[in-house]
Amino acid sequence: MFEEAEGLLDELGLAVAKEMLPAKVESAMAKELSYAEFLKEVLEAECSTRRHRSYETRLRLAGLPHRKGLATFDFNFAKGVDKTTISDLASLAFIHSATNAVFLGPPGVGKTHLSVALAMEALAGGHSVYFTTMAKMIRELLAIPTRYRARKYLAPKLLVIDEIGYKNLDAKAAAVFFDVISARYETASVICSSNKGFGDWGELMGDNVLATAILDRLLHHCVVVNIKGDSYRLKDRAKQGTSAHLDVALAKAKGEAIEESQPF
Ligand code: ADP
Ligand code: MG
Numbered sequence: 733m734f735e736e737a738e739g740l741l742d743e744l745g746l747a748v749a750k751e752m753l754p755a756k757v758e759s760a761m762a763k764e765l766s767y768a769e770f771l772k773e774v775l776e777a778e779c780s781t782r783r784h785r786s787y788e789t790r791l792r793l794a795g796l797p798h799r800k801g802l803a804t805f806d807f808n809f810a811k812g813v814d815k816t817t818i819s820d821l822a823s824l825a826f827i828h829s830a831t832n833a834v835f836l837g838p839p840g841v842g843k844t845h846l847s848v849a850l851a852m853e854a855l856a857g858g859h860s861v862y863f864t865t866m867a868k869m870i871r872e873l874l875a876i877p878t879r880y881r882a883r884k885y886l887a888p889k890l891l892v893i894d895e896i897g898y899k900n901l902d903a904k905a906a907a908v909f910f911d912v913i914s915a916r917y918e919t920a921s922v923i924c925s926s927n928k929g930f931g932d933w934g935e936l937m938g939d940n941v942l943a944t945a946i947l948d949r950l951l952h953h954c955v956v957v958n959i960k961g962d963s964y965r966l967k968d969r970a971k972q973g974t975s976a977h978l979d980v981a982l983a984k985a986k987g988e989a990i991e992e993s994q995p996f
Pocket of ligand 2: 894
């Protein structure tokens with residue numbers, strides 16, 4: 733009965749609409765829908781399936797380390813994180829204006845959590861996202877011939893570069909980082925997180941001039957969130973033990989970061 737219509741939907745590549753056509757016709761008759769309402773229902777079924785598939789694909793390609801959202805972020809624990817600032821970022825206006833965000837703070841204060849949460853908002857909002865750490869990005873980009881480098885790090889609407897500062901960069905690595913920031917400048921957003929304040933980036937890049945050029949572009953249109961306070965990872969231990977225990981654990985965490993600090 734629907735063969736011709738199904739053939740046309742097939743030709744248009746509307747597989748879901750084709751599959752659902754008989755059921756939609758039946759329910760339209762039962763609900764006495766108008767032609768326009770019926771058409772809307774069929775197209776809506778096709779669109780929502782496509783949107784869902786696109787979300788699943790983008791989520792897979794984003795390479796998120798976990799899926800912690802804003803709902804599980806405790807704004808009362810985090811010091812220096814203004815809920816309104818994060819809500820503004822979650823509205824995704826920053827992606828439309830190619831504005832950046834930088835989370836600064838010591839280990840365990842929620843920099844990665846907030847970056848992932850905003851990445852998930854961006855994915856839900858229909859944007860493409862790629863999450864990486866500085867170490868992984870540099871390793872990959874240095875391994876790829878220059879002319880192929882661009883796509884993975886330049887194409888996504890939002891690039892998250894986590895863990896800037898755990899390792900010093902040599903000249904080649906710093907140049908690659910500059911290329912990424914400079915290519916995305918005023919074109920597409922970057923979220924960076926770092927345990928090092930901007931004042932230390934010159935030393936981190938081994939080049940004050942290059943670090944200034946990177947920061948100049950990164951910070952021109954940027955929301956900077958300076959997170960202070962104790963590590964969330966250690967908060968339960970702090971409750972159990974004395975503050976001396978916490979001091980030792982924190983010193984250890986910071987020491988590990990320093991030990992890892994070899995150039996690429
Ligand atoms: P950072 O990237 O700053 O080192 P993470 O974002 O990895 O820290 O946070 C460490 C752990 O603590 C994660 O499991 C994270 O979900 C949790 N965490 C950190 N801050 C908060 C917070 N304010 N509310 C809820 N969980 C938090
Ligand atoms: Mg982190």
